[in-house]
Amino acid sequence: MSALWEKSSTWRWLVRKTRDSKRFFFVFxxxxxxxxxxxxxGVMQITNSRNEQLEAQLRKTAxxxxxxxxxxxxxRLSIFLMELDRRxxxxxxxxxxxALGGEISSRYPSQSSLLSTRYLLQYNI
Numbered sequence: 631m632s633a634l635w636e637k638s639s640t641w642r643w644l645v646r647k648t649r650d651s652k653r654f655f656f657v658f659x660x661x662x663x664x665x666x667x668x669x670x671x672g673v674m675q676i677t678n679s680r681n682e683q684l685e686a687q688l689r690k691t692a693x694x695x696x697x698x699x700x701x702x703x704x705x706r707l708s709i710f711l712m713e714l715d716r717r718x719x720x721x722x723x724x725x726x727x728x729a730l731g732g733e734i735s736s737r738y739p740s741q742s743s744l745l746s747t748r749y750l751l752q753y754n755i
Contacts, residue, residue, distance in 0.1 A: 635641045648655040679685075
């Protein structure tokens with residue numbers, strides 16, 4: 631594979647220019663980072679639709695499992711925000727103690743804490 635790079639005159643020129651000129655190196659590095667970012671941003675702007683009718687149609691024709699996943703994500707987010715609010719109000723730094731006591735929910739629903747279950751039941755989530 632390196633034989634392709636070693637025998638290419640363009641590659642050798644590029645390596646020589648970046649080695650000898652810091653200005654060329656920084657311009658080349660900037661081009662390698664900025665140009666793809668600008669192209670990606672442009673593609674995202676072109677393909678991102680703000681059409682309300684299209685969004686309504688997509689929501690209406692959504693598959694049941696997509697709706698279930700959306701509901702689960704909303705419930706997990708609400709649990710996270712409630713625990714964050716509780717910790718913020720208490721202004722406590724005893725995160726390890728809460729974790730050892732099982733009062734902090736985990737990422738996985740099978741390992742969720744009793745506190746999170748109580749929140750779910752309390753707020754009918």
